Amino acid sequence: MRVCIVGSGGREHALAHVLSRGVEVVVTPGNPGIPGSVVTPPEELEADLFVIGPEQPLVDGLADRLRRRGNLVFGPGADGARLEGSKAWMKELLAEAGVPTAHHGTFTDRAEALAHLDQMEDLFVLKTDGLAAGKGVLVTGDRSQAAEAVGEYLSGEAFGDAGRRIVIEEGLSGPELSVLAVCDGTTAVPLVPAQDFKRLSDGDQGPNTGGMGAYSPVPVATAGVVDSLMEDAVLPTLAVLRSRGIDYRGVLYCGLMFTPDGPKVLEYNVRFGDPETQVVVPRLTSDLADLLASAAAGSITEAPTFDDGAAVGVVCASPNYPGPPRTGDPVEGLAAASAVDGVTVFCAGVGEAQGRLVTAGGRVLTVTGTGSTVPEARDSAYRAVAEISWPGMQYRTDIAGVAVGTAATG
């Protein structure tokens, strides 16, 4: 079997790494740190299964184009990908499916949006309707900052057309959890949950990023929590999609928050999470290619199984990320990091210059440590991170800290 993975991040590297245990893998465009990377576009490649990593090509209909030429594809068509491509549409669908979520309003008019802010309490949450590379969410307790952002979003200044329509949500609080459900159009099976660390700096300070680290298993995610999420959110959502003629085959990523009023779905994404994938798929003990191929074919036959161990992933990022990053610096210490027991380094924003890997993006690497417990996995990950360097490298020192009691975050 030959699998073609579309994308170029740490998530795609992790998928390729695990898939290549059993099948031939090609990654497009990949990056110089991912074995099997080719620059040939997916439409010009042949494979028994295509797995599409990022949201943008899904929203742009890549899965539809590949299916039209007869390929087996893991990833929703443009119709299903709208769940991530339009937050307003997603919120409407959540309401129809009866899924608990934050109260919200959708606005294109500045005066109406500002009037809505006046009725809110102490935490203001602003989201672009469209895709903004994970950066379109503002959570603030400062009304004047929220009001200023309303103007910048709606004018197109902040996020172009993606922000000309906004969703304003009630602010919720509580621990978060990411559950990736593999869907075959009718039914779905969950992967082990993970927790992502979205803020740039230790103690959940600083701006939101694509994710600075993740770990699995997560103490708050009991089997009961995952079962209820499947019953109360994922399966009803698939049923509503089906009633609208949408055959959703791919990952439905549920971003959950455990609020004092119970778990609520903060968001759906239509793909594997990054960096969650880098700590979830390394724990898989069943066959990933079989799972994805059966979902893509419309009939999941077996639920995936996972080891009893743990994985902790720490993202190493370029200076100035999540702003425009400084790039082009040589990545030092990769070999020593990879030699740490239980560690795999997944490459994202890396390029090549004079035969060496150099930084080429915001999130450069995810360093994943595995072990029989979270503290063991965490220790391996941070021992490996200590080997890696480039000028101004940023990383959090408290990933999975809550799970081992060294920091209250997550």
Ligand code: AMP
């Ligand atoms: P999203 O892309 O919608 O998941 O938002 C990114 C992050 O913003 C989430 O992981 C939360 O940390 C935070 N966030 C999103 N919605 C809310 C909300 N309604 N209340 C509080 N925080 C939120």
Ligand code: GLY
């Ligand atoms: N880690 C968050 C995401 O993949 O959207």
